[in-house]
Amino acid sequence: MGFFDTLRNGLARSREALNEIFYMGGEVDEDFWVDLEDTLVMGDMGAEVAANVTDDLREQAARENLTRANQLKDALAKRLAKVFTPMERDPFEDVPSCVLFVGINGAGKTTTVGKLAGRAKKEGKNVLIGGADTFRAAAIEQLDIWAERAGIDMITRDRGADPASVCYEVLEEAEKRGSELVLVDTAGRLHTSPELMRELAKVVGVARKRATMPVSVVLVIDATTGQNGLNQAREFNEALDVDGLIITKLDGTAKGGIALAISNELKLPIYRIGVGEKIDDLQAFDALDFCRALVGEGM
Ligand SMILES: Nc1nc2c(ncn2[C@@H]2O[C@H](COP(=O)(O)OP(=O)(O)O)[C@@H](O)[C@H]2O)c(=O)[nH]1
Ligand SMILES: [Mg+2]
Structure with missing residues (x-):
């Protein structure tokens, strides 16, 4: 297909x-x-x-x-x-590049890191994964499975470690190794909260200060959350000055239009879209293709 x-x-x-x-x-x-x-x-x-x-x-x-x-x-x-905000730079293609993934629990951050890492590796890029979701032990394991499957190294620390320090370490290691693409997974919460935003702002701050490569903050949004996704996007963008979006779970939702609303209101490009749970279920985003799929073709 x-x-x-x-x-x-x-x-x-x-x-x-x-x-x-x-x-x-x-x-x-x-x-x-x-x-x-x-x-x-x-x-x-x-x-x-x-x-x-x-x-x-x-x-x-x-x-x-x-x-x-x-x-x-x-x-x-x-x-x-035309409603979508166009992408000026693709942080997954224009390397070297460090990308921090943020979003609430269950949005699809870890899965998306896994999919992107696997694909970049296949394309011959030198990839490093950072596991800065130290909030839940299971999160590190989940990321490790993706990393292992793709044959990519992951830098992380035990549960409870300071995510900003993990991020610092990941960037030091990336520099030593000459990594081209650094993908850092972070922790979410069930909802946006001041505590989460403070923690993530610290991670973003460390990355922007420490990195010698461009840093992008990518917000992952679950399309099935509809209007709630728009509210999340507003809060994350306010706290972290987000660079762009990945919208997941566009398979089987009636709420595909939310992608358009968020991109338009926050003036953020959509870098990729998730249409399933498997490694190949992540696609480049083309606004016209997306809208044709949304509207349907034919006379
Ligand atoms: N159907 C579908 N499921 C997805 C997609 N992306 C992620 N998931 C699933 O959503 C759940 C949460 O994903 P996860 O990556 O753990 O979210 P995180 O908490 O943000 O790291 C998992 O069961 C994933 O397999 C997608 O594009 N489509
Ligand atoms: Mg996760």
């Missing part, structure tokens, strides 16, 4: 509601526009985005005399794609 098919399958549930308005009747009338705007709001894209996109599309339909709903599909995908 190609990249696009996997993505399209993953976003099937987000697409269902949109398809309904495109197929029902198929006539572009007043109801169509109301339904479209509602559906975009329901799809977690945010009221303002939904209104702007609907207005623009409505103008385009009038200008180009588009009267069938299906004629508007590609125009909608193209308009939605």
Whole structure:
């Protein structure tokens, strides 16, 4: 299955509601526009985005005399794609690079580090993994399994160790070894909390001060959390000045639109998207492909 098919399958549930308005009747009338705007709001894209996109599309339909709903599909995908904040630098390709992964528990940080490390190693990059999630013993084990599977070294310390010191050590080791890509996993909590933000701010501060390579802070967000994901993103970005996003669990959620809302509101690029639990289930993000998969293709 190609990249696009996997993505399209993953976003099937987000697409269902949109398809309904495109197929029902198929006539572009007043109801169509109301339904479209509602559906975009329901799809977690945010009221303002939904209104702007609907207005623009409505103008385009009038200008180009588009009267069938299906004629508007590609125009909608193209308009939605513009809502995303584009990526200027890819921290996983433009090496040397140190990436710190942050996010609440269960967002998919450790899995994403594992997937990215495995892929970078395959591409011949010199990778080092840092295990700065010293909050839970199981977290270190989980990361170790990924590291071992990929044949990559991991630097960590025992449970309870100071994550900022772990990060410092990882960077020293990376320098000694001439590592190109340093991926540092950090601890989350069930929710955002001042304690978590203080701990992570320290990790980020140490990394930015110590590293001789560019440091990126990547926020991992579970798409299935919908609006709550947007709230998390606001808090993390405020506390840590995040550089970009990875949105996970886009397979089988009806909340794919949240990716668009977060990228737009916080002006953050999406570096990768997660569409499953296995090593290959992490994809490059292309805004137009994503929106076409969300909207559906065809006349
Ligand atoms: N379906 C699906 N599951 C994912 C994805 N990414 C991570 N997971 C699963 O989400 C759960 C939590 O992931 P984990 O990496 O431990 O999250 P962390 O607490 O942020 O480190 C695990 O069961 C992962 O297999 C994804 O893109 N799709
Ligand atoms: Mg983890």
